[in-house]
Amino acid sequence: MNYPFDRDNPPEEPPARTDRLLWMVAYALRAEHEPGVDGFCVARTCVKESELWPCRRRSLADGGLLAAAWPLVELPGRKRRDART
Structure with a gap:
């Protein structure tokens, strides 16, 4: 899959044409649930x-x-269908 954002470091501001509230x-x-030095979540x-x-x-x-x-x-082998445009 090709993502419209960096999965490891997504931007705080949502990309264009995304569901802003859900983002x-x-x-x-996501920001609350980060790894601790011990391998456990710090939330x-x-x-x-x-x-x-x-x-x-x-x-x-x-x-x-x-x-x-x-x-x-974008999914491999399938054209993207943008329902929001």
């Missing part, structure tokens, strides 16, 4: 549950960024 919520969730909810990184919430946030930008994602 902002997913970005905020308070994950520390309480001793969740290894990447935790479930980080994976959910990454999926949210992808969903927000879905019309811009």
